Amino acid sequence: xxxxxxxxxxxxxxxxxxxxxxxxxxxxxxxxxxxxxxxxxxxxxxxxxxxxxxxxxxxxxxxxxxxxxxxxxxxxxxxxxxxxxxxxxxxxxxxxxxxxxxxxxxxxxxxxxxxxxxxxxxxxxxxxxxxxxxxxxxxxxxxxxxxxxxxxxxxxxxxxxxxxxxxxxxxxxxxxxxxxxxxxxxxxxxxxxxxxxxxxxxxxxxxxxxxxxxxxxxxxxxxxxxxxxxxxxxxxxxxxxxxxxxxxxxxxxxxxxxxxxxxxxxxxxxxxxxxxxxxxxxxxxxxxxxxxxxxxxxxxxxxxxxxxxxxxxxxxxxxxxxxxxxxxxxxxxxxxxxxxxxxxxxxxxxxxxxxxxxxxxxxxxxxxxxxxxxxxxxxxxxxxxxxxxxxxxxxxxxxxxxxxxxxxxxxxxxxxxxxxxxxxxxxxxxxxxxxxxxxxxxxxxxxxxxxxxx
Amino acid sequence: xxxxxxxxxxxxxxxxxxxxxxxxxxxxxxxxxxxxxxxxxxxxxxxxxxxxxxxxxxxxxxxxxxxxxxxxxxxxxx
Numbered sequence: 001x002x003x004x005x006x007x008x009x010x011x012x013x014x015x016x017x018x019x020x021x022x023x024x025x026x027x028x029x030x031x032x033x034x035x036x037x038x039x040x041x042x043x044x045x046x047x048x049x050x051x052x053x054x055x056x057x058x059x060x061x062x063x064x065x066x067x068x069x070x071x072x073x074x075x076x077x078x079x080x081x082x083x084x085x086x087x088x089x090x091x092x093x094x095x096x097x098x099x100x101x102x103x104x105x106x107x108x109x110x111x112x113x114x115x116x117x118x119x120x121x122x123x124x125x126x127x128x129x130x131x132x133x134x135x136x137x138x139x140x141x142x143x144x145x146x147x148x149x150x151x152x153x154x155x156x157x158x159x160x161x162x163x164x165x166x167x168x169x170x171x172x173x174x175x176x177x178x179x180x181x182x183x184x185x186x187x188x189x190x191x192x193x194x195x196x197x198x199x200x201x202x203x204x205x206x207x208x209x210x211x212x213x214x215x216x217x218x219x220x221x222x223x224x225x226x227x228x229x230x231x232x233x234x235x236x237x238x239x240x241x242x243x244x245x246x247x248x249x250x251x252x253x254x255x256x257x258x259x260x261x262x263x264x265x266x267x268x269x270x271x272x273x274x275x276x277x278x279x280x281x282x283x284x285x286x287x288x289x290x291x292x293x294x295x296x297x298x299x300x301x302x303x304x305x306x307x308x309x310x311x312x313x314x315x316x317x318x319x320x321x322x323x324x325x326x327x328x329x330x331x332x333x334x335x336x337x338x339x340x341x342x343x344x345x346x347x348x349x350x351x352x353x354x355x356x357x358x359x360x361x362x363x364x365x366x367x368x369x370x371x372x373x374x375x376x377x378x379x380x381x382x383x384x385x386x387x388x389x390x391x392x393x394x395x396x397x398x399x400x401x402x403x404x405x406x407x408x409x410x411x412x413x414x415x416x417x418x419x420x421x422x423x424x425x426x427x428x429x430x431x432x433x434x435x436x437x438x439x440x441x442x443x444x445x446x447x448x449x450x451x452x453x454x
Numbered sequence: 455x456x457x458x459x460x461x462x463x464x465x466x467x468x469x470x471x472x473x474x475x476x477x478x479x480x481x482x483x484x485x486x487x488x489x490x491x492x493x494x495x496x497x498x499x500x501x502x503x504x505x506x507x508x509x510x511x512x513x514x515x516x517x518x519x520x521x522x523x524x525x526x527x528x529x530x531x532x
Binding site for chain 1: 463464465466495496497498499519521
């Protein structure tokens with residue numbers, strides 16, 4: 001399909017706006033960049049063919065203002081709207097409003113977004129597609145008595161989760177019946193306040209969990225997987241370091257989880273790029289479906305590095321109606337890739353945010369750096385702290401770790417405090433080198449390690 | 455000269471702990487050292503702004519949810 005001359009409105013900012021811009025340009029498209037007052041000088045605006053101001057710095061008055069974003073895209077004559085990640089990327093109302101306004105939404109249908117956005121409905125879809133889920137309540141629990149019955153079946157420890165939560169929000173751990181009696185009412189009222197929906201469900205707590213997720217591309221009828229990523233290194237349930245493939249999986253386990261993911265994507269007629277997130281319990285060699293993310297993810301580059309597929313270009317092609325270009329056999333895996341998230345945070349001072357002015361930058365050779373930084377750029381304080389993603393590729397995991405260590409040692413960004421010193425320490429950690437880190441590893445590690453500010 | 459409380463960080467200033475809750479401090483109130491007078495949200499994290507000096511008749515210079523630069527005067531008092 002020839003997309004030359006078609007126009008794409010980017011309803012996002014930061015590094016992902018730059019990433020989407022490059023994909024669109026590679027397809028010959030014209031790019032219109034939406035931005036807040038605080039983002040007029042961001043890199044994605046400079047790279048775009050034209051730019052439109054959406055509103056004041058606060059995201060709820062600019063990037064999250066659905067009528068304003070849709071009106072700006074229409075006014076600019078956009079053929080399609082790319083939501084990036086975060087902001088409105090998984091907002092069914094936005095997807096519907098874009099389509100109602102006569103434009104293409106680069107992502108799944110509004111119906112898929114709202115179905116997968118409800119954690120209980122997503123879990124039910126997983127069960128229907130025979131995708132393994134952790135033992136738990138089948139659907140919402142009504143109160144303490146039902147919770148106690150479920151707990152008697154699955155055992156402690158268990159997690160109480162908010163049906164409308166996500167990204168680690170609204171989760172509580174119960175070790176005993178007494179905990180459960182106390183936590184269910186608390187969780188109910190908190191979920192009602194935070195998400196406008198007090199619905200809860202219960203799941204078994206997975207021991208020594210690894211975060212494994214499968215990348216999917218679908219065209220609404222057929223889907224393929226692009227293997228998996230491992231993102232076990234997390235702080236406050238935010239990923240900081242991602243790899244592809246997951247070193248903890250055997251070939252047989254990999255085939256099992258990837259095939260299950262394709263099954264689910266096809267069962268829900270998935271369209272676009274999506275990710276199924278699982279917890280993997282090594283001792284049982286079992287996967288438990290957690291959620292499906294209906295957008296391009298921050299860590300998509302590690303998948304691109306091992307498969308050679310440009311996921312953002314593919315999702316744009318699919319959105320314009322092109323059938324999936326890949327058969328499953330076309331997707332092959334080469335070597336190992338690692339990504340670290342360079343955030344404007346000071347790891348030697350409790351990860352205090354550090355919006356500042358970017359000084360001289362030396363980006364290491366033989367790496368990919370997806371970023372919105374340029375020398376002299378003043379980082380606005382109003383948005384998240386992600387500055388860019390440093391990605392390396394090696395023939396195997398050891399080679400990729402070596403490449404990451406070299407790259408981190410060569411990387412210089414003056415003028416800012418960043419998380420680079422954290423990664424210089426992590427890349428030298430024996431357990432991480434050995435591929436042994438679980439989802440709780442980094443939090444524990446941080447309690448016993450001081451990080452040099454250098 | 456009026457005493458001032460400045461924002462220690464750039465970001466978004468909030469006068470209340472949550473949208474449906476009352477202000478930390480009302481205009482005209484007296485302030486003692488250590489009182490929280492507001493929050494600054496910087497890169498999605500919230501930091502309390504505490505008074506380092508005491509004073510009377512607080513007069514806010516910045517509206518709730520307005521963007522602020524580091525050093526911006528949030529409040530004046532006598």
